[in-house]
Amino acid sequence: xMRRMDPGLLGLLGLLLGALIIxxxxxxxxxxxxxxxxxxxxxxxxxxxxxxAFARVTGPRPLAFxxxxxxxxxxxxxxxxxxxxxxxxxGDAYGFQLTLFRSALAPSMAERxxxxxxxxxxxxxxxxxxxxxxxxxxAERYQRGALGLAGASVRPVRVWLDDWTIESTGPExxxxxxxxxxDPDIGIAVDLALTADKPHVLQGDAGYSRKGADPAxxxxxxxxxxxxxxxxxxxxxxxxxxxxxxWLDREWSTxxxxxxxxxxxxxxLQLDDGRDLMVYRLRRTDGRTDPNSAGILVDPDGGSRVxxxxxxxxxxxxxxxxxxxxxxxxVAWRLQLPDEGLDLQVxxxxxxxxxxxxxxxWEGSVAVEGTADGxxxxxxxxx
Numbered sequence: 001x002m003r004r005m006d007p008g009l010l011g012l013l014g015l016l017l018g019a020l021i022i023x024x025x026x027x028x029x030x031x032x033x034x035x036x037x038x039x040x041x042x043x044x045x046x047x048x049x050x051x052x053a054f055a056r057v058t059g060p061r062p063l064a065f066x067x068x069x070x071x072x073x074x075x076x077x078x079x080x081x082x083x084x085x086x087x088x089x090x091g092d093a094y095g096f097q098l099t100l101f102r103s104a105l106a107p108s109m110a111e112r113x114x115x116x117x118x119x120x121x122x123x124x125x126x127x128x129x130x131x132x133x134x135x136x137x138x139a140e141r142y143q144r145g146a147l148g149l150a151g152a153s154v155r156p157v158r159v160w161l162d163d164w165t166i167e168s169t170g171p172e173x174x175x176x177x178x179x180x181x182x183d184p185d186i187g188i189a190v191d192l193a194l195t196a197d198k199p200h201v202l203q204g205d206a207g208y209s210r211k212g213a214d215p216a217x218x219x220x221x222x223x224x225x226x227x228x229x230x231x232x233x234x235x236x237x238x239x240x241x242x243x244x245x246x247w248l249d250r251e252w253s254t255x256x257x258x259x260x261x262x263x264x265x266x267x268x269l270q271l272d273d274g275r276d277l278m279v280y281r282l283r284r285t286d287g288r289t290d291p292n293s294a295g296i297l298v299d300p301d302g303g304s305r306v307x308x309x310x311x312x313x314x315x316x317x318x319x320x321x322x323x324x325x326x327x328x329x330x331v332a333w334r335l336q337l338p339d340e341g342l343d344l345q346v347x348x349x350x351x352x353x354x355x356x357x358x359x360x361x362w363e364g365s366v367a368v369e370g371t372a373d374g375x376x377x378x379x380x381x382x383x
Contacts, residue, residue, distance in 0.1 A: 053107035054074060054075060054076045054104060054107050054254040055072070055074035055075045055254060056075075056216040056253075056254045056255070057075070057208065057216065057218045057219055057220050057252075057253050057254070058215055058216050058218070059205075059208055059215065060205050060206040060207065060208040061206075061207075061208070061220075062206075063202070063207055063220070063222060065174070066154045066155060066156075066157055066168075066172055066173070066174065067154055068220075068222075068250075069154060069157045069168075069174050069250070070152045070153060070154040070157060070159075071102055071120075071151070071152035071159075072220075072252045073102070073104060073119075073120060074104070074107075075104065075252045075253060075254050076103065076104050076253070076254040076255070077101070077102070077103055077104075077252065077253055077254070078101070078102040078103075078251070078252035078253075079099055079100065079101045079102070079249070079250075079251055079252075080099065080100045080152075080159050080166055080248070080250060081097075081099045081248065081249040081250070081251070082096075082097065082098045082099065082166075082179055082194075082246055082247070082248055083095070083096070083097050083246065083247050083268060083363070083377035084096055084192075084227070084229050084244055084245060084246030084247060084377075085244050085245060085246075085270075085365055085375040085376075085377075086192075086229060086233055086242035086243065086244035087242060087243065087244050088233075088240045088241065088242050089241060092130070092131070092132040092240065093131040093132065093349070093365075094128060094129060094130060094131060094233050094235065094240075094242060095127075095128070095129040095131065095349070095350075095353070095364060095365030095377070096127065096128050096129070096190050096192075096233065096246075097125065097126065097127045097363055097377070098124075098125075098126050098164065098166075098179055098181050098190065099124065099125045099126075100122065100123075100124050100150075100159050100160075100161050100164065100166065101122065101123040101124070101125075102120060102121075102122055102145070102152070103120070103121045103122070103123065104119055104120055105119050105120070105121055106119045115146065115147055116144065116146050116147065117146065118144050118145045118146035119145075120144070120145030120146075120150075120151075121142065121143075121144060121145065122142065122143045122144070122145055122150035122151075122161045123140070123141065123142050123161075123358075124139075124140065124141040124142075124143075124161040124162075124164050124181075125138065125139075125140055125355060125357055126138065126139045126140075126141075126164065126181045126183060126188070126190075127139070127188075127353075127355065127363065128188040128189075128190065128233060128234075128235050129349075129350055129353055129364060129365055130235040130236070131349050131350055131365065133235070133236075134350055134352075135235075135236075135350075136350060136352055136353045136354075136364065137186045137187070137188050137235070138186075138355050138356070138357065139183035139185075139186060139188065140357045140358065141161055141162060141164065143161050143162060149161075149162065150162070155171050155172065156168040156169070156170060156171050156172075157174055157177070163180070163181075163182065164180070164181040164182075165178070165179070165180050165181075166178075166179050167179075167180075174196075174224075175194060175195050175196040175224075175227075176193060176194065176195045177193075177194050178191070178192065178193050178194070178231075179191075179192050179194065180192075182234070184237075187234065187235065187236045187237040187238075188234055188235055189232070189233070189234035189239070190231070190232070190233050190234075191231045191232045192229050192230065192231035192232075192233075192242075192246070193229070193230055193231050194227045194228065194229050194246055194248075195227065195228045196224050196226075196227055196228075197226040197227065197228055198224070198225060198226045198276070198298060198301075198302040199224075199302050200222050200223065200224050201222065201223055201224075201225060201296055201298055201302075201304045202221075202222050203221035203222060203223060203278075203294070203296055203306070204218075204221060204294060204306065205306075207220055207221060207222050208220065208221075209221035209251070209294070210292055211261070211282060211292050212261065212290075212292060213292075214255075216254070216255065217255050218253065219251045219252060219253035220251065220252050220253065221249070221250070221251045222250050223247065223248060223249050223250070223268075223278065223296070224247065224248040225247055225268070225270070225276035225278065225296075225298045226245060226247070226270055226276050226298075227245060227246040227247065227248060228243075228245065228246075229242075229243060229244050229245060229246045230242070230243040230244075245270050245375070247268045247270070247276075247376075247377065249268070260284055260285050260286075261282050261283065261284055261285070261290055262283045262284060262285045262382040263282075263283050263380070263381040263382015263383065264280050264281060264282050264283060264379075264380075264381055264382070265280065265281045265283070265314065265330070265333075265378070265379075265380050266278075266279075266280040266378070266379040266380075267279050267280070267295075267333075267335065267346060267366075267376060267377075267378055268376050268377045268378075269344070269346065269366075269368050269374055269375075269376035270374050270375055270376055271368065271372040271373070271374035272372060272373045272374050273300070273372050274299075274300030275297060275298060275299060275300060275372070276297075276298040277295065277296075277297050277298070277337075277342075277376075278295050278296050278298075279293075279294070279295030279307060279312050279314070279335065280293060280294065280295060281293045281309075281314050283382060289309065289314075290309075291309050292309070293308075293309040294306065294307060294308055294309065295307035295311070295312060297337070297340060307337075311337060311339060312335065312336065312337045313334075313335070313336040313338075314333055314334070314335055315333065315334040315336075316330035316332070316333055317330070317332040317333055317334055317345070317347075318330070318331060318332035318347070319331065320348070320351040320352070322352070322354050324354070324356055325354065325356065325360060327354065327360070327362075327383045328383060329354070329362045329380050329383050330380070331347065331348040331351050331362075331378075332345070332346070332347040332348065333345075333346045333347070333378075334346075341371060342370070342371050342372060343370050343371050344368050344369070344370040344371065344372065345368070345369045345370050346366050346367075346368050346376070346378065347366060347367055347369075348364055348365070348366055348378065349364070349365045349366060349367050349375075350364060350365065353365065361379060361380060361381040362378070362379065362380040362381075362383070363377065363378070363379045363380075364377065364378060365377060366378045
């Protein structure tokens with residue numbers, strides 16, 4: 001399925017190209033000021049007229065490591081997505097997100113006699129939530145994929161955008177690794193060591209995560225659902241030693257959504273009984289749940305079961321309206337998996353965790369109660 005490149009996506013690409021011209025953009029985000037126009041993430045992830053000029057995900061294939069921990073530059077979109085919940089020694093709780101996005105601006109590289117030339121643009125989103133203070137701060141950066149300013153490599157795995165880094169400490173294995181990011185303008189930072197308590201799991205059909213009616217509207221997708229995290233977090237320039245758990249999603253595609261899909265609600269939950277649960281609901285423009293919605297349930301020992309849309313039910317319980325953007329998000333949910341005996345209440349630990357970035361969405365720490373307790377992260381787009 002194809003659709004024309006919409007003006008919003010052209011605007012986003014224009015901003016990315018502008019970042020390439022001026023050598024990089026970096027800014028903390030003012031959560032109190034008026035909202036600027038933003039692009040819907042679902043529109044960015046949808047099919048475009050030139051999609052077939054890029055590599056596309058059309059079916060399962062074996063993943064190869066460490067190579068697949070690195071970049072896939074012939075696909076249009078890719079991300080390294082970390083979220084987590086951390087606790088200080090005094091009991092104060094924090095949430096964090098660090099995501100590095102790679103975007104191919106063209107299917108191939110034009111001939112240019114310049115070291116600045118590139119067809120890869122990079123975007124970074126970084127946020128820390130101080131749950132005791134009830135405050136969420138976020139930063140956004142753009143950079144060109146040239147001159148070592150941003151990029152990805154393997155042996156060892158290293159992904160970076162300026163001084164925001166994801167870096168393995170060994171030559172082959174992804175873990176242990178460190179993640180580091182700081183934005184001094186808004187006083188947030190993380191410096192964390194991560195180790196994997198469970199092996200990676202393959203989402204969908206052996207890592208082929210189909211999102212739409214067109215088999216090529218799909219992504220290559222794997223996750224590390226339970227990472228042990230320790231290190232430091234800074235908020236309002238106050239540094240604190242913390243420990244907790246994190247989650248890594250790795251995904252790349254050229255078009256991941258159909259044109260009739262508006263957005264998604266994505267849950268990554270770590271339960272106190274040792275299980276991890278990811279489900280996502282793809283929302284159609286008519287308000288219905290798309291049958292390509294899916295998920296995975298990971299046992300304490302790392303074994304997993306892929307879920308389809310009939311295996312779970314999601315029911316919004318409470319909404320929050322952003323005073324900055326006017327977007328209305330469901331921030332409390334009932335999540336039921338009857339075959340697993342799970343009936344969970346999932347609720348934001350702070351309502352105001354909207355990301356007022358160029359691509360606007362809600363991403364934040366949640367608490368889980370019910371037949372199992374726990375913590376996790378929730379992402380909502382297209383509202």
